[in-house]
Amino acid sequence: MGLGENSHGKSRVRVAKVVRHGDGTQEIHEYNVAIQLYGGTERSFTHGDNSMVVATDTCKNHVYLLAKQHSMSSPEQFALDLADRFLDTYAFVTQVRVRVAKAPWQRVAIGDVPHRHGFVRGSGTHAAEVHVVRGSGVRTHGREAHHVAELLSKLEHVDVLKTTQSGWDAFLQDKYTTLPPTTERLLATTVECTWKVDLKTLGTRTFDYAALFELVKRTLFESFFGNPFTGVYSPGVQATMYAMGEAVLQRAPHVTSVTFSLPNIHFLPCNIPAFAKAGIAFDDDVYIPTDEPHGLIKCTVTRATSKL
Numbered sequence: 001m002g003l004g005e006n007s008h009g010k011s012r013v014r015v016a017k018v019v020r021h022g023d024g025t026q027e028i029h030e031y032n033v034a035i036q037l038y039g040g041t042e043r044s045f046t047h048g049d050n051s052m053v054v055a056t057d058t059c060k061n062h063v064y065l066l067a068k069q070h071s072m073s074s075p076e077q078f079a080l081d082l083a084d085r086f087l088d089t090y091a092f093v094t095q096v097r098v099r100v101a102k103a104p105w106q107r108v109a110i111g112d113v114p115h116r117h118g119f120v121r122g123s124g125t126h127a128a129e130v131h132v133v134r135g136s137g138v139r140t141h142g143r144e145a146h147h148v149a150e151l152l153s154k155l156e157h158v159d160v161l162k163t164t165q166s167g168w169d170a171f172l173q174d175k176y177t178t179l180p181p182t183t184e185r186l187l188a189t190t191v192e193c194t195w196k197v198d199l200k201t202l203g204t205r206t207f208d209y210a211a212l213f214e215l216v217k218r219t220l221f222e223s224f225f226g227n228p229f230t231g232v233y234s235p236g237v238q239a240t241m242y243a244m245g246e247a248v249l250q251r252a253p254h255v256t257s258v259t260f261s262l263p264n265i266h267f268l269p270c271n272i273p274a275f276a277k278a279g280i281a282f283d284d285d286v287y288i289p290t291d292e293p294h295g296l297i298k299c300t301v302t303r304a305t306s307k308l
């Protein structure tokens with residue numbers, strides 16, 4: 001018997017910071033943080049020896065202490081700096097994984113006037129996941145630089161729907177198939193999109209990740225919905241998500257791949273036989289919204305040329 005991969009940390013650590021500007025404008029940054037530390041704690045599992053364990057309660061305190069000093073300009077920057085903080089403070093920690101999700105507070109407008117300190121919760125979460133490994137030996141500004149093995153940015157929990165310009169047609173037919181093909185349906189999903197940022201091409205860890213997030217979000221919306229007047233036809237969730245991923249890769253040079261997990265939230269045509277008999281036909285107008293069962297389509301779009 002032996003100990004396999006092991007880690008410990010704290011999840012769902014919530015922290016909020018108010019930034020107050022000289023002109024009276026204020027900002028709110030609310031994060032939900034999860035930390036896992038790796039290395040040095042093997043004996044706590046095998047011998048009950050906790051002498052090298054940073055208590056998970058202490059992990060939580062580091063979140064508050066970093067928030068005190070940090071601009072909290074993006075979940076990515078906070079996650080990277082928090083991972084560094086653990087590696088710098090505890091020499092026996094070899095790797096750190098951090099996830100940071102930002103609450104979608106948006107400045108409220110009264111009429112057209114942006115409020116100085118009023119916010120309303122919007123939709124969609126900006127999150128980041130980092131995996132940082134103890135130093136490469138390179139020292140910058142007098143301290144060891146740690147290696148960012150992975151930096152993922154995410155847009156989650158965004159419900160989107162379009163009322164036309166969607167179909168599901170010419171799919172495989174066999175004796176089990178009952179779904180009629182259609183070129184007119186509603187398309188609804190909850191976007192979960194993850195993009196991998198390549199720090200090698202970025203050349204720095206300090207980057208405007210918030211601006212990249214806004215660019216990706218806008219690009220995803222533009223390719224999902226299409227032109228505001230004419231839209232864009234979707235022949236299936238699969239083709240639409242691939243087009244969304246391609247559009248992101250075209251616009252964001254530091255993104256190496258885009259991964260989606262998209263539920264197909266069905267709006268069923270209200271095609272009730274008794275209504276039809278009474279002469280009340282479904283006319284692409286009344287639908288029955290459902291949330292289960294739902295389709296679930298996943299893909300990753302990369303820069304590598306497909307071998308297909």
Ligand SMILES: O=c1[nH]c(=O)c2[nH]c(=O)[nH]c2[nH]1
Pocket residue numbers: 168179235236237238264295297
């Ligand atoms: O966009 C879709 N993709 C599918 O794979 C699928 N399967 C299905 O029944 N409806 C749909 N719609």
